[in-house]
Amino acid sequence: MAPAGVPAPSGHLADNLLAFTRLLRRTGLPLGPGEAIAGLEALTEIDIADRRQVHAALRAVMVHRREHFEIFDQAFQLFWRDPEAAAHAAAMALMEANKTPQEKAPPASRRLAEAMQADKPKPPKPVEEPPQHEMTFSVSERERLQSMDFEAMSAAQIAEAKREIRRLTLPLDEQRTRRFRPDPLGPMADLRATVRQSLRSGGEILELSRRRRVTRPPPLVVLCDISGSMARYAQILLHFLHAVANDRDRVHTFLFGTRLTNITRQLRHRDPEVAFETIAHIVPDWSGGTRIGESLALFNRLWSRRVLGQGAVVLLITDGLDREGAAGLAEATERLRGSCRRLIWLNPLLRFEGFQPKSQGIRAMLPHVDEFRPVHSLNSLRELVATLSDRRAAHRGRMAA
Structure with a gap:
């Protein structure tokens, strides 16, 4: 049915436009009936025989964010040019699985291929009798995932953990x-x-x-270690930091290995795939060595006065294993603690019950932090969220070494 004031189009234009809108929704674009009606109205105001006018008109009324232009352009070329685009997209998806990581298409192309492939009717599943399971000694997979170490997870479990992490929020206690x-x-x-x-x-x-x-709420500053010993945890924690950066304002994120990199602007992109792809281009020292003392000293010198005002809370995510030993680490950590309201050290090594601070770096940093917490599972992240939103915990004294 055409909207009020718009003449009913001839042929199947309205049906095709509706199918095109559904395709864009499956790729992740925030479209609804309003955009479909606006697109139909726009097509009545232009020369529909001119392909460039149709493309410009539909993109003007259906796309609201610049980062969605690439997905729209690819979807427009496929949908309005080739009636067998769904079959081609399915072939693209099959070829994609056999490519090396360097040859794979960008995220927008993969998402479009998956959305076009969804148009294919799936064959009905054969009717089978429900299997009988013995549930006496079984444990809920969801509960097991909450306490599982990130490093011990399979690829499917990591994907599920990332989806759980995106639902977490970080309501820091508000300050006067x-x-x-x-x-x-x-x-x-x-x-x-x-x-x-x-x-x-x-x-x-x-x-x-x-x-x-x-x-x-006070500003939140995150310093995350991306060295070889922290790479697996850093990959998953970046999803948590992305969710936090898009849920609240005044979040500043830095990555450090052998150098310090500010990824605050890149992490604010709402699409996590695009954000992480951009971060990968500007971080040259992923899974390399660790220079914690040098990185903290550089942060204190260049960034502390810019981002640590108004009672900022600092999350320091590292295992404390520094290739330079403890050279300058105690002084840098002490200065960092004096510039913020609260310094919380998140260390995945605390997952071990018999953990002892024997490393020189850990012993140098430990006396200057307010809290020393594990960060290796979903439960540890939820406990961190509960601690940061607890007003009483924010006013506790500095912990004993």
Whole structure:
């Protein structure tokens, strides 16, 4: 049915446009009936025989973010040119599985091929009798996944863990600022606003204006180790950091191995595949050596005054194994602790029950952190979220070494 005020199109244009909208939705674009109606209206205002006008009109009304242009362009070329595009997309997906990682298509092409392949009708499954399972001694796979070490997970379990991590949020406890906002039920009287308001009634004060102090979550700064011993954990934790960066503002993320890299802007991209692909291009020292002391000293010198204001909370994610020993590590950690409100060290080595701080780097850093916590499973991440949102934990004293 055509929208009000739009003449009914002839042929199958409306049906094809609806199918094109569904294809874009399967690739991840946020489209709905409004975009389909707007696209149909746009096609009535242009020369439909001109392919360039059709492409420009549909992209103008159906795409709302620049990063979705590439997916739309590829989908438009496939859908409106070749009626057998679904079969070609299926062949592309099969060829994709046999390619090496260097030859694989970009994320947009893979997502489009998967969306086009979904158009193929699936054969009905044969009716089988439900198998009988002995559930007496079985354990829920979901509960087992919560406590499993990231390093011991299979590829399928890691994919499931990443989906669980994307649902986590990080509600840091709000801090009082120096700013005030008007509030009729506020605890403090606003004399200046009261006098200003009295001028409307000839200088007579009829009621008191009140105000309340503004509260907001503090900035969050993350320093994540991407050396060889931390590479497996860093890959999964980046999904957690991506979810946090897109859930709240004032999140600054840095990666360090043999050098320090700021990935704050790249991590704000809403599409995780595009964000991680961009990060891979700007981080040259992934799975290399570790220079924790040098990286922290560089952060203190170049970035601490920019991002550690207003009571920032710092998450330091590393195993504490430094190739330079403990040279300058204690001084750099102490200065970092003095520049922030709270320094939390997340170490995957704490997953071992008999862990002892025998490394020189760990012994140098440990006296200068507020909390020393494990980060190796979904349960440890949930405990971290609960701790950071606990107002009482934010005011505890510095932990004993």
